[in-house]
Amino acid sequence: MSAEDAQQENEVSSSFEVGETVRGTVYKIEDKFVKAHIDDSDFEGIVPISQLTSKRIERPEEIVSEDDSIEGVVIKVEDEEDRKNVILSIRKLEESNAYDSLQSAKNSDETITGTVMEVVKAGLVIDVGVRGFIPASLLSDAYIEDLEQFDGQELEVKVEDIEPDKNRVILNRKRIVEAEKAVERKKQLETLEVGSIVEGEVVRITTFGAFINLGEVDGLAHISELSYSRVEKVEDAVNIGDKVNVKILDVDPEQERISLSLKQAQESPFDGFIKAHSEGDVLEGTVKRLVDFGAFVEVTPGVEGLVHVSEISHEHVAVPSDVLKEGQSVQVKILSLNEDSEKISLSIKETTEPAPRSENNEPKVYRDDSDDEGPTLGDVFGDRFKDLDI
Structure with missing residues (x-):
């Protein structure tokens, strides 16, 4: 090999470009930097502590040890006669690789894992190779008051979202x-x-019923299914937080709809009533509703019967x-009990005696007891019919 060729080869082997x-x-570790022999070169590689990692460290030994093989990107070249140094950044190379990996994960909607580095008011700072951020609104499907519970997790x-040129990575949990x-x-x-x-x-409570959580799903108990007693307002029967x-x-799995009943989870008060009473019993009741055809009377909590008009x-x-009047106490007699339809026929009048009839109240009948015969049509109209052609 000629001297000129050797010189050219040496220049190639000892020249570096920023970004390479x-x-x-690693052959030496100082407090503020690390020195390494660059492969196939006369140059030394110097990695400042700030360029070792994106993590916060106090000493280089937390990241590297002597004789470790390292890889970094050139951020500066010092090519002087007595000094041949290349300033390297392991952090920038790791960040570049991390951004490539994060972009790939975003494109494929891949799930990745990161460690929470810091808790701030608006969310969490998380290490995913670079500093990423999870806004509090993207942390869960429900409001989380205490973000500190995630520190270090x-x-x-x-x-x-990802913007490498702005060092911006938004994450979503x-x-x-x-x-x-x-x-x-x-599954449920x-x-x-x-x-x-x-x-x-x-x-949750609405005007038409209550939503009840069963674990992973919520079901609706319509207001008519909250109690055997008549419920005017849902809040009269249940409150948020009640265990029931x-x-x-x-169950409709496709629509994720579940219909529930509180009252049917309990023994029907009608069952207990029918066991304890028979037709002919006289009870005390309360008028609950008045309709055109009669009155509904509650004879025990949750059990109403009809007194026909x-x-x-x-x-x-x-x-x-x-x-x-509604709310009035009345005595009623059981006329019939229908176990299948859970219907009770009642009577108020059967608990009272009819008022005695007085002679003055007798209907008057008018009779003509005379023997005289009444007048005929001929007597009344005389000869008025004679000219009629009938």
Whole structure:
């Protein structure tokens, strides 16, 4: 090889460009930097402590040891006669590789793992090769008041947005939580049995009923299914946070809808009533509702019977409200009990005696007892018919 060729080869082997990736071996560790022999070169590689890692460290030994093989990107070249140094950054190379990996994870919607480095008011700073950020709104599907509980934890996340030129990585944990809950909801919906009785918690109240959480799914108990007694407002029957037993009336896995009943999870008060009473019994009751055809009287909590308008009084009653008021206490007699339809026929008038009839109240009948015959048409009209052609 000629001297000129050797010189050219030496220049190639000892020249580096900013942005180039090189490898080397650590031979010295100082407080503020690390020195390494650059492979196939006369140059030394110097890695300042700030360029060793994106993590916060106090000493280089936390990251590297002597004789470690390292790889970094050239950020500066010092090529002087007595000094041949290349300033390297392991951190920038790791960040570049991390951004490539994060972009790939975003494109494929891959789940990655990171460690929470810092808790701030707006969310979490998390290490995913570079500093990423999870806004509090993307941390879960529900509001989380105490973010400190996540400090130092490893979390599974999705890459929501990435801008390497701005060192910006937005992460999302909420989508993972939602997906996991969707799987659990599906499992529970498949295991719920119509007719079974389960425990739940009242989590939401509306004008038409109460939503009850059964674990991973919520079901609706319509206002008509809250109690055997008449319920005017849902809040009169249940409150948010109440633990209740409910009967599953229907399950629609496709729509994720569950119909529930609180009252059917309990013994029907009608069953107890029919065991304790028979036709002919006289009871004390309370008028609950007045309708055109009669009055509904509660004879025990949750059990109402109908007093037909014809059974209110011995006297004629045109409209029940003429003689009864809601909330009024009345005595009633059981006329019939229908176990299958859970209907009770009652009578108020059967508990009272009819008023005695007085002679003055006798209807008057007018009779003509005379023997005289009444006048005929001829007597009345005389000869007026004679000219008629009939």
